[in-house]
Amino acid sequence: MISPAHVQTMARYNAWQNGSIFAAAASLPEEELARDRGAFFGSILGTLNHLLWGDGMWMSRFSDTVTKPELAMRDSLDRFASLETLRPPRDAMDHAIIEWANGTTADWLAGDLSWYSGAARRDMVNPAWFCVTHFFNHQTHHRGQVHAMLTAAGAKPDDTDLFLMPASN
Numbered sequence: 001m002i003s004p005a006h007v008q009t010m011a012r013y014n015a016w017q018n019g020s021i022f023a024a025a026a027s028l029p030e031e032e033l034a035r036d037r038g039a040f041f042g043s044i045l046g047t048l049n050h051l052l053w054g055d056g057m058w059m060s061r062f063s064d065t066v067t068k069p070e071l072a073m074r075d076s077l078d079r080f081a082s083l084e085t086l087r088p089p090r091d092a093m094d095h096a097i098i099e100w101a102n103g104t105t106a107d108w109l110a111g112d113l114s115w116y117s118g119a120a121r122r123d124m125v126n127p128a129w130f131c132v133t134h135f136f137n138h139q140t141h142h143r144g145q146v147h148a149m150l151t152a153a154g155a156k157p158d159d160t161d162l163f164l165m166p167a168s169n
Contacts, residue, residue: 001129004104010136011101013162015094016169017143022090024150024157025083033083037149044149046077048086051142053079055093058135061115063100072118
């Protein structure tokens with residue numbers, strides 16, 4: 001099982017890495033961000049939209065303060081058509097994740113989480129700590145794809161190593 005301190009660290013890591021990704025993405029023209037690069041969700045922008053959607057879906061299961069996304073995953077990839085329109089909701093979600101993480105308890109992590117999974121098309125029950133681990137792993141996986149696409153396009157996102165995270169994050 002994971003601890004509340006681990007959840008808080010990963011929430012800070014998420015916000016730090018999203019800041020890096022968005023700063024690097026801002027150095028590229030919008031058409032480069034929208035160009036299909038053969039990733040799971042096509043473009044840099046499509047993958048960033050998916051990340052926000054996925055974070056919203058999981059956070060709506062973890063916290064009463066986040067509303068479940070109304071769009072299906074397949075419809076979420078072009079929800080925000082530019083980095084400029086995507087950045088404010090991304091920042092708000094990162095703030096919500098940190099606030100939620102700061103209130104996470106060992107008892108909650110030790111409990112079960114129940115939800116209906118549209119991806120699996122069935123009701124699910126898993127330990128909360130397992131779902132939180134998946135949540136952060138999902139972010140890291142797709143941000144890694146974005147990092148690779150940005151680097152290939154000539155942008156320079158920060159290193160992704162957890163131990164390099166600034167103490168202020």
